[in-house]
Amino acid sequence: MDVSPYDALLLLSFGGPEKPDDVVPFLENVTRGRGIPRERLVEVGQHYFGFGGRSPINDQNKALIAALEQAFESLDITLPIYWGNRNWEPYLPDTVAQMAADGVQRALVLTTSAYASYSSCRQYRENLWDAVQQTPDAPVLDKLGPYFNSQGFENAVSDNVVVALKDLGDAAAGARLVFVTHSIPNSMAGASGPDGDAYVAQHRELARAVTQDVEAFFGCPHDHDLVFCSRSGPPQVPWLEPDVNDHLEALAADGITAAVLIPIGFVSDHMEVIYDLDTEAFATAQRLGMDVRRAGTAGTHPTFIQGLIELITERAAVERGENSERSVSGVKKPTWDRCLPGCCATATARPALCGTVHGQ
Numbered sequence: 001m002d003v004s005p006y007d008a009l010l011l012l013s014f015g016g017p018e019k020p021d022d023v024v025p026f027l028e029n030v031t032r033g034r035g036i037p038r039e040r041l042v043e044v045g046q047h048y049f050g051f052g053g054r055s056p057i058n059d060q061n062k063a064l065i066a067a068l069e070q071a072f073e074s075l076d077i078t079l080p081i082y083w084g085n086r087n088w089e090p091y092l093p094d095t096v097a098q099m100a101a102d103g104v105q106r107a108l109v110l111t112t113s114a115y116a117s118y119s120s121c122r123q124y125r126e127n128l129w130d131a132v133q134q135t136p137d138a139p140v141l142d143k144l145g146p147y148f149n150s151q152g153f154e155n156a157v158s159d160n161v162v163v164a165l166k167d168l169g170d171a172a173a174g175a176r177l178v179f180v181t182h183s184i185p186n187s188m189a190g191a192s193g194p195d196g197d198a199y200v201a202q203h204r205e206l207a208r209a210v211t212q213d214v215e216a217f218f219g220c221p222h223d224h225d226l227v228f229c230s231r232s233g234p235p236q237v238p239w240l241e242p243d244v245n246d247h248l249e250a251l252a253a254d255g256i257t258a259a260v261l262i263p264i265g266f267v268s269d270h271m272e273v274i275y276d277l278d279t280e281a282f283a284t285a286q287r288l289g290m291d292v293r294r295a296g297t298a299g300t301h302p303t304f305i306q307g308l309i310e311l312i313t314e315r316a317a318v319e320r321g322e323n324s325e326r327s328v329s330g331v332k333k334p335t336w337d338r339c340l341p342g343c344c345a346t347a348t349a350r351p352a353l354c355g356t357v358h359g360q
């Protein structure tokens with residue numbers, strides 16, 4: 001398959017600690033200049049130490065790269081895959097330097113975040129800007145836009161919800177579908193996307209599409225909600241609510257006895273999933289006597305991989321000037337390839353790559 005003008009793919013992710021000694025320096029990288037209270041850092045550090053001082057995210061990115069490489073091979077796509085992180089090794093600037101040394105001319109960037117917002121989109125574009133600034137002969141880098149509405153992503157999530165509902169057995173019929181994503185400050189959510197409020201709107205669109213898929217599969221409807229986890233920041237700053245634990249309390253009070261937690265905000269089982277959901281929210285559910293399952297994340301689900309391949313090949317066709325079909329779910333409107341000036345910009349925004357206007 002033709003993927004010109006690209007000669008490489010760059011997987012851009014968050015990064016995570018590999019061992020206990022990495023935890024504090026990793027947290028310092030993440031929170032530098034972000035105004036996160038000391039108590040919160042100690043608490044999140046404990047989450048990592050509780051899992052041996054190791055985040056699952058790096059292994060999951062390696063698995064994603066292996067799955068993409070395999071798919072590339074079977075489709076005759078010759079794109080080497082590079083990997084760089086914002087907060088841990090392999091650090092993005094080192095990766096971009098390696099790409100330059102290898103003679104890469106123009107690479108497509110895939111982030112491990114499917115939505116618009118400062119944290120999930122623009123900050124990565126700033127990281128790309130910084131890396132390119134400091135690298136002589138850096139390749140041209142194009143970033144895929146938010147891909148929450150990729151058909152393959154939706155299908156993978158729907159499939160995983162079906163599995164979780166089946167696992168609930170007789171309790172499935174009355175189970176609530178509780179879609180979960182990372183909370184962010186209300187101000188960051190308001191500033192997300194070209195017209196604002198895209199972060200929540202994009203999650204709601206995917207949650208609705210998955211709920212419809214699941215209804216089509218079983219032939220019976222389920223109510224669904226969008227809730228949040230992993231709130232951080234000082235207590236006086238408002239973040240998106242309700243928190244997943246508070247929501248489970250409210251459901252129990254309404255007489256709901258079963259639920260599926262569906263972490264659509266994460267493409268794989270990040271620490272937020274294995275701690276905030278599998279550990280904390282499950283303890284809440286148990287205390288409330290609720291029967292809860294957690295749907296798998298997209299991970300390396302074959303339809304997710306297929307969706308990523310479509311995003312890559314379709315974008316390549318667009319850059320070649322061809323009028324490419326876009327495979328998207330929901331309202332069938334693709335997101336944008338390049339961000340408009342100031343997209344997702346918050347008070348801390350800096351120059352960013354991959355916009356319609358250089359640096360904005």
Ligand SMILES: CC1=C(CCC(=O)O)c2cc3nc(cc4[nH]c(cc5[nH]c(cc1n2)c(C)c5CCC(=O)O)c(CCC(=O)O)c4C)C(CCC(=O)O)=C3C
Binds near residue numbers: 031057
């Ligand atoms: C929207 C969003 C995503 C999804 C998009 C994406 O994937 O990029 C995401 C991903 C992740 N966040 C992660 C970890 C952390 N995030 C933190 C802090 C923060 N996250 C925020 C938002 C997001 N974060 C925000 C607004 C803050 C406050 C500080 C700030 O304004 O920047 C902190 C500091 C402690 C704390 O404050 O909780 C940590 C340790 C990991 C690694 C997990 C692992 O190891 O498996 C991943 C994938």
Ligand SMILES: [Fe+2]
Binds near residue numbers: 182
């Ligand atoms: Fe985070």
